[in-house]
Amino acid sequence: GESVGLHLPTLSVQEGDNSIINCAYSNSASDYFIWYKQESGKGPQFIIDIRSNMDKRQGQRVTVLLNKTVKHLSLQIAATQPGDSAVYFCAENAESPVIQGAQKLVFGQGTRLTINP
Amino acid sequence: DTEVTQTPKHLVMGMTNKKSLKCEQHMGHRAMYWYKQKAKKPPELMFVYSYEKLSINESVPSRFSPECPNSSLLNLHLHALQPEDSALYLCASSPRGGTGPSGSSYNEQFFGPGTRLTVL
Numbered sequence: 576g577e578s579v580g581l582h583l584p585t586l587s588v589q590e591g592d593n594s595i596i597n598c599a600y601s602n603s604a605s606d607y608f609i610w611y612k613q614e615s616g617k618g619p620q621f622i623i624d625i626r627s628n629m630d631k632r633q634g635q636r637v638t639v640l641l642n643k644t645v646k647h648l649s650l651q652i653a654a655t656q657p658g659d660s661a662v663y664f665c666a667e668n669a670e671s672p673v674i675q676g677a678q679k680l681v682f683g684q685g686t687r688l689t690i691n692p
Numbered sequence: 693d694t695e696v697t698q699t700p701k702h703l704v705m706g707m708t709n710k711k712s713l714k715c716e717q718h719m720g721h722r723a724m725y726w727y728k729q730k731a732k733k734p735p736e737l738m739f740v741y742s743y744e745k746l747s748i749n750e751s752v753p754s755r756f757s758p759e760c761p762n763s764s765l766l767n768l769h770l771h772a773l774q775p776e777d778s779a780l781y782l783c784a785s786s787p788r789g790g791t792g793p794s795g796s797s798y799n800e801q802f803f804g805p806g807t808r809l810t811v812l
Contacts, residue, residue, distance in 0.1 A: 609800055609801075611803075616805075617805055617806075618696075618782050618784075618803035618804050618805045618806045619735065619782070619803045620803070621800050621801075621802065621803075624800050664734055664735075679737060679740065679748060680737065680801060681737075682734035682735050682736075683734060684733075684734055685732075685733075685734055
């Protein structure tokens with residue numbers, strides 16, 4: 576069935592270290608994935624996305640890796656900063672873009688990232 | 693203007709009240725979404741509008757009634773809600789197609805800050 580999950584509900588890292596947040600998905604037909612960051616009291620903020628025809632995509636201080644063989648997605652944050660503290664969600668496009676471009680995203684359970692000084 | 697706005701930020705209502713949540717975007721996006729998010733849970737899709745037409749209703753109870761008056765506005769009308777409907781209600785929008793700001797050719801969704809709803 577359609578489900579997207581995360582391996583760990585919480586993750587603590589030292590400031591300046593790299594963070595790796597993992598996500599497992601179950602729908603092998605999913606062709607698009609997004610990572611969102613949600614700070615307390617705010618809506619989800621887009622971080623980075625990746626299509627299923629790619630294995631890796633890099634942004635500013637963030638890298639997303641996609642392993643379709645084991646249906647695994649990860650978000651790497653380099654040199655973690657206090658402002659990176661938030662809940663991180665992966666989201667999966669559960670269907671191909673349908674009906675004039677609207678998408679249906681399914682979110683994972685989220686990982687709370689805490690930065691230790 | 694590159695953001696999705698939502699009003700009100702907070703809303704407290706009784707079970708017999710009628711209220712509306714509003715969402716607005718001026719990015720020219722033609723798909724708009726309502727999500728419900730309970731505490732410590734991920735957003736759950738409620739409705740999708742594409743070109744001002746309702747395209748997805750995730751079996752949401754009829755006490756929630758969406759409306760899309762034009763391509764920039766999305767409303768969620770609330771009536772006879774239950775305490776368990778208390779949650780953060782998020783609006784999102786996405787471009788129909790083409791290339792988004794990230795350079796991806798798929799349509800990332802941009803979220804508003806949400807309306808924190810409490811039903812007494």
